[in-house]
Amino acid sequence: MIHTHDGPMHIARIPAYFKALTGGQILPRWAGGLNYGYGMPLFNFYYHVPYLFGSGLVALGLNLAWSFKIMLLISFLLSGTFMYLFAYAFFKDRNKALVATFLYQFAPFHLVDMVVRGDIGESLAMTFLPLVLYFLVKVFEGIDVRRYSIATGIATALLILSHSAIGLIYFAVAVLFVLLFAPNNTKRLAGFSGLGVGLLLTAFFWIPVAFERKYTYGDFFMKDMYKTHLAPIWNFFIPNLTNTAALQNGGVDVSFGLMQTVTLLLSIWLLIKNKLKKDTRLIVWFALILTACALFVMIAPSTFLWEHISILRAFQFPWRFLNITVFSLAILGGTVLIHKSTSKILIVSIIVVTVLSSLVYFRPPLGFDKIDENYYWNYPLDSTFFGETNLVWSAGPAGSFPKAPVELIAGKGKILDVIKKETVHTYTVIAESEVQILDNTQYYPGWRVYSDTTKIPIEFQDQNHRGNITFHLTPGTHHVTVSFGETPLRTAADITTVSTLIIIAFSFLWPQKKKR
Numbered sequence: 001m002i003h004t005h006d007g008p009m010h011i012a013r014i015p016a017y018f019k020a021l022t023g024g025q026i027l028p029r030w031a032g033g034l035n036y037g038y039g040m041p042l043f044n045f046y047y048h049v050p051y052l053f054g055s056g057l058v059a060l061g062l063n064l065a066w067s068f069k070i071m072l073l074i075s076f077l078l079s080g081t082f083m084y085l086f087a088y089a090f091f092k093d094r095n096k097a098l099v100a101t102f103l104y105q106f107a108p109f110h111l112v113d114m115v116v117r118g119d120i121g122e123s124l125a126m127t128f129l130p131l132v133l134y135f136l137v138k139v140f141e142g143i144d145v146r147r148y149s150i151a152t153g154i155a156t157a158l159l160i161l162s163h164s165a166i167g168l169i170y171f172a173v174a175v176l177f178v179l180l181f182a183p184n185n186t187k188r189l190a191g192f193s194g195l196g197v198g199l200l201l202t203a204f205f206w207i208p209v210a211f212e213r214k215y216t217y218g219d220f221f222m223k224d225m226y227k228t229h230l231a232p233i234w235n236f237f238i239p240n241l242t243n244t245a246a247l248q249n250g251g252v253d254v255s256f257g258l259m260q261t262v263t264l265l266l267s268i269w270l271l272i273k274n275k276l277k278k279d280t281r282l283i284v285w286f287a288l289i290l291t292a293c294a295l296f297v298m299i300a301p302s303t304f305l306w307e308h309i310s311i312l313r314a315f316q317f318p319w320r321f322l323n324i325t326v327f328s329l330a331i332l333g334g335t336v337l338i339h340k341s342t343s344k345i346l347i348v349s350i351i352v353v354t355v356l357s358s359l360v361y362f363r364p365p366l367g368f369d370k371i372d373e374n375y376y377w378n379y380p381l382d383s384t385f386f387g388e389t390n391l392v393w394s395a396g397p398a399g400s401f402p403k404a405p406v407e408l409i410a411g412k413g414k415i416l417d418v419i420k421k422e423t424v425h426t427y428t429v430i431a432e433s434e435v436q437i438l439d440n441t442q443y444y445p446g447w448r449v450y451s452d453t454t455k456i457p458i459e460f461q462d463q464n465h466r467g468n469i470t471f472h473l474t475p476g477t478h479h480v481t482v483s484f485g486e487t488p489l490r491t492a493a494d495i496t497t498v499s500t501l502i503i504i505a506f507s508f509l510w511p512q513k514k515k516r
Helices: 007-022 049-059 064-091 094-105 108-115 120-141 145-160 164-181 185-201 203-215 218-222 258-272 278-297 300-308 318-336 344-356 373-377 488-509
Strands: 406-410 413-420 424-431 435-442 447-451 454-456 468-473 476-484
Touching (some): 064 094, 064 108, 064 120, 094 258, 145 185, 164 185, 164 278, 164 318, 185 203, 258 318, 258 344, 278 300, 424 435, 454 468
């Protein structure tokens, strides 16, 4: 497998997700085998689509390396397919749609995301953004509005669950798209309804992320990361045709691309010379506003925003906003590069230059890895770089496996018949005196301990076992069950998602009135 920045982490999460699924979690929150077996709420905070997709490929018999590569391949092919569908529906012009699609597919950062960063989540987000916008265009056309609104919601859910940070950025792009391009307030409301359906479908995910993030070290460890990743402004405009390190930031090329830069300069010139039609000007302003906002937050003058807006710091790297420019410059190119020409020679020339100027990004610059399947199926670490899901009451990530899954740390007694699954642990404790039991599992809201059928209190602040589940038992024989479930907040979020699914099912089944 190609060696990438994030690839090993994604490879480790696929089997963790697969084990959680086969262990009974419908959409997992808890990764019981990670963190040296102490477990962690990884999937309560990390997006689901890449690992759900990867688990499906593993279930079909593919190994981890091939599952990862096939996901990247399919995301790349579908991103082009969906971009063409959207651009053709939007422009009503095949030539413009073709140019926009090639600019989108062969933008340097799109390729860097795959062969340098190995970020399957961002790659899938780039796949689903144009699908969301395609369905919105169909809503605006007024044909079968109800079903296209629902389709918008499903595509939006896939977008949000592909990558939480980039999904949030792209959701904002979709909101602006509805505001600017819906032909009237009725269609605008229908478009927003579709996006709202997407939010409701993913309530099970983003509500816990929003309210339970305070339990993790994520904000603490990442709060200053942006400072070393704000790039010089010229790095974005100089086409890095040789992928030289001098124009990179943290090993990531941040250039817009050769044809994308030409597109940007040409559009500004056409605006200044007033050579654009009214409807074309709106598209150009839409793309330029997106590009300008993204560029600003990626350079040093935006430091004050990063210092005072906490949600920005969750993006970790400012250059992640290149995800916006990949889309905005593609739309801009489809609008201005051939705005008064249908010359086949011009169109082919644009495509050829776009592809040739990006070929260097198809060569993996970091070489290749031989994947040890057994290691990743029994991955001991936490699969995060910056402790994003390590819990504030713990002593940090574990450094070694525990002596035993369950231990007697005070009193006299025996522990028998230990069965430890992903989210349910059962065992028998024969206590000769009052005892204290250590279940070597990291505590997170939702874990409960039952002695026989009686719920008993959990302690997780023992100074010798910080963050791990401990509890006391009275003398006697106890059949103990330690299980992970939903909190009231997560239950409410789950009900919201399930209720939305039921409403969607009825909406598809309910017959529409046919117009005369």
